[in-house]
Amino acid sequence: SEMGIASIVFACVFGAAIVGMLLGKVLPDHHLSQDTKDVAKLATALLATMTALLLSLLISSAKSSYDTMDGELVQNAARAISLDRALADYGPETREARDLLKRSYAAGIELLFDDVQAGKVDTPEGVVRTESLRVKLWELSPQNDAQRGLRSEAVEIAGEMSSTRWLLLMQKDDSIPTTLLVVLMSWLIIIFGTFGLFAPRNATAVT
Numbered sequence: 001s002e003m004g005i006a007s008i009v010f011a012c013v014f015g016a017a018i019v020g021m022l023l024g025k026v027l028p029d030h031h032l033s034q035d036t037k038d039v040a041k042l043a044t045a046l047l048a049t050m051t052a053l054l055l056s057l058l059i060s061s062a063k064s065s066y067d068t069m070d071g072e073l074v075q076n077a078a079r080a081i082s083l084d085r086a087l088a089d090y091g092p093e094t095r096e097a098r099d100l101l102k103r104s105y106a107a108g109i110e111l112l113f114d115d116v117q118a119g120k121v122d123t124p125e126g127v128v129r130t131e132s133l134r135v136k137l138w139e140l141s142p143q144n145d146a147q148r149g150l151r152s153e154a155v156e157i158a159g160e161m162s163s164t165r166w167l168l169l170m171q172k173d174d175s176i177p178t179t180l181l182v183v184l185m186s187w188l189i190i191i192f193g194t195f196g197l198f199a200p201r202n203a204t205a206v207t
Helices: 002-026 034-090 092-113 124-131 133-138 145-172 178-198
Strands: none
Touching (some): 002 178, 034 092, 034 145, 034 178, 092 133
């Protein structure tokens, strides 16, 4: 989980700073000369710049993914309302299809956002119920041109909703590549280890 990863990163980074402080006590003085400090500062500044660039890329990627999913959710919500209105205009014989639409849409939302209930919703029965909406629409028997037009519109909207739903489910599991996390954590460990190495040994510096 995100909290677990954050805890591991914090523990590693803070531990690196403490180890750096301990090393500063035992290393010979010539290893902590001003020239050594200058070289370490240059290397740390380079790593800090690269870390900042990587963090900005990760934040930008997360923001882009969020905006994409948000737009798709809003579009699907608008489609669900349009589909429900089209079925209502068709006539009372679409009551079963409208009930199926409400149940399948609620199940899709729960699957996306409720981790506790996800296992109960993502079942073969739940998938079939969602995908069978278009079949239910084709089973309607239009009596005039208006109903035929409404049925065609409803089938088209239902197809778009189904495609977007599967797209959202695939995007839902997108995560930051493990390699990037390992590289970022390694750079942070080196940076804070260097901080600890040359930091004064007191409670204020540790805090």
